[in-house]
Amino acid sequence: MTPLLVFGVIAVYFIVLLGISHFTSRKADNDTFFTANRQSPWFLVAYGMVGASLSGVTFISVPGEVGNSNWTYLQFVMGNMVGYAVIAFILIPLFYKLRLVSIYEYLKDRFGQRSYYTGSVFFLISQTIGASFRLFLAAVVLQIAFFDAFGIPFFVTVLVTILLIWLYTFRGGIKTIVWTDTLQTTFLLLAVIISIVMISDQMELGFSELITTVSESKMSTIFDWDWRSDRNFYKTFLAGIFITIAMNGLDQNVMQKNLTCKNQKDAQKNIFWFSITFFVSTTLFLALGVLLYKFAIDQQITIPERSDDLYPLLALNHFGILAGVVFLLGIIAAAFSSADSALTALTTSFCVDILDLSNKKTHQKRTRLWVHIGFTFLMFLVIIIFNSLNDSSVVSAVFKVAGFTYGPLLGLFAFGLMTKRAVKDKLVPLVCVLAPIISVILDFNSEQWFNGYQFGFEILLVNAAITFLGLWLLYNKKPGYL
Template sequence: MNPTIVLSVIGIYFLILILISQLTSKNANTSTFFTADKQSPWYLVAFGMIGASLSGVTFISVPGWVADSKFSYMQMVLGNLVGYAVIGLVLMPMYYRLNLVSIYTYLEQRFGFWSYKTGAFFFLLSRTIGASFRLFLVAGVLQIALFDAWNIPFAVTVAITILLIWLYTFRGGIKTIVWTDTLQTLFILAAVAISIWLIKDRLDLSTGALINTIEQSEYSQMFFWDLKDGKNFFKQFLAGAFISIVMMGLDQDMMQKHLTCRNLKDAQKNIFWFSVVFAFVNLLFLGLGAMLYIYAEQSGIAIPANSDDLYPVLALNNFSTFAGIIFLLGIIAAAYSSADSALTALTTSFCVDFLNFDHKDGKAPRSETSKKKIRQKVHIGFSLLIFLIILVFKAVNDQSVISAIFKVAGYTYGPLLGLYAFGLFFKGKVVDKYTPYVCVAAPVISVILDANSAAWFSGFSFGFFILIVNGFLTLLGLWLISSFSNNAKV
């Protein structure tokens, strides 16, 4: 695609986002940055959450992943629905009752200082790595579509990518993001729908024939029952339920948006409507993936060695200019709808959980001017950290980005899962000072188990189920250091 066209599309897109930022950040203060003053309409949050949950990873990696995993990803998506129900019925009522800004302050109330800091630390670790992976994906697309033509290094592409996020989030924070996510979700859904329609026309298929072609293809297998297989239904379903709980319900990034709703009832309507639409949209992405492979095979187009490159290569090099523009809008919207909120949530968590912006340390409250300066420095600091992680990942990545994200999530979100499970379903306290040791030991043991499972357990593979194992090990460790011997609630 012509680099001038690409640059024009990107320029217009970000001018719109910056305009939204200007409108939503008027009279904004630190509370607005963190909570949007709790005035967000629930339907706006629900629609925007679709884009934030999908991200550039879903947009590119899920279609590319179809060759290796077929439609098995839907097993996880079905599990997600159970997880979202738990969030709406168990976690949200607690968060609203305690009136939390950072959801990790619950851990201090429940266990103590070290448990609180440990939970917040694991969020910062998980979300920093996850946001970096997602931005790595969009930077790669921009490199192919634009910057390679001008011989601009990948590091410069990454720097530009992060700078654009900073420009429209550093003032309005979560209030701006609630509105920009809505626009970006619209672009994502339009892109996938138009892409499927264009491929359908290229293959000269009716809608019914298109569905039948996908169903009859080798890619459409959805359920896998072999217990040794990492794609086994029960592993994927349970992993999907727990992944949605930890990557949304125990994640400051995602929950910060839900907590901007006016009240609990609105927040619950938001999560329930979102979950239904989310499942349908993921099925669309898998259908798109099958059609991309079918189209490439029938057209004699070589499949890229890296599955994440399939959709970008076809959209930018083999489809029409219009299709390429739609793809660019979709991938940019998908990547930025996730990454911008991640940067804001990281800033929020660090300011509240480690810099005590809520004054729990007993010191005199900071002035609004002081808070603003510190918040902006933290925002810049996380931007630089994400930049460095992307460059490292570029040097070592050898797998699908979505696979990498879920793998990392299995290790880093396990301690959060164990902490909240113990807090919600067991009575009593833990010996707070030992919590960090438990939360470090559980992921280390999980890594060892995952790496050696095939040899130790006759070919058994944990797959994404390792998240549950990790959470259980954390829960077991917390029970062992508990102050009580009989903790379980009846």
């Protein structure tokens, strides 16, 4: 692909996003930015959430990771499905009953002000890191496809990418994102389908032969029963459940979209249909991974050392112009659909939870704007730092980090929902800081201490359990809040 073609694709795509932003942000106020005035059609939210949940991590890392861990990632996704059911039947009714703008407001009612701040701060840290990791992938692809040709440094690529996102989100917020996500989900799914078709065509595989090639490949092995492995089924399945609850149900980024639906019933339908579509989409990405490796081996193409580089390498250099354009649209869509909602959620949480903006009558829009700018710059810095440190598959890095930062959130909400005990609110921040530190120590020494056992995604459960136990020890004899 020529740099001029890449520039044209990006320019046209961005113009379309700006057009959507213009029509969805007319007469927008803070309520529009934070909740879309609670008027979003559930089916639109469900479809758009697919792109945001898949993100650039799934788009690039999951196909590449097939070469390292086969289809074992699907064990995790199976757990996701159970997690989404918990969200639909437990968390959605609670949040709609309380009419929350930020879901962390629940912690204030249940435990107190410091618990509320603690939950919000852990989300801000978790989401900033996670969203920055995802956007990093898109910036790397744009660097290879366009900016390298002009000798433009990586930090400029990141800056341009994140400024484009800021431009179409700063007015309409979540209302704009609900609509742009539908467009971005469409491009993302088209990218994987067209890539599969292109590979099949070049390898002269019919539909039945394609199915046979994928199903009979050793890379399509799903289950790992070795108890010491970090990909063991039981560990991965359980982690899939609780990471979904933590990273979706207890994440302002995802729940903010659900809370834009008109009522609880619509939000639950949204979760149900979204989860089915997400499972099917992930399976397509895993099938693509098998085909990518087979194509590279058959064509005697050197497989990159970093698994994340395989799909971009083949799509941009070996599948033809159409596949290259579609891939580029897919990665931009994947990155934008996760980063734009993350940026909006970070702004919402900080404004509502930390600044209490909803109760202040003056300078609300100006304050929100400056917060939005601040998080844009913060994400830029995190991406630059991550680029200098990254040496592993991003898909593993994201969930590993999430295991440490989302654990206290899961512990807080689990304790609040499962018990009636009041706690000493002023000590909650200490428990939530100690839990990840202890988890990191356990993870680092697990092989030596536990006869070769390696923690995988289930480190989240350990983290949450430590938080839960710490809260239990902070018993306050005063009556609970609920």
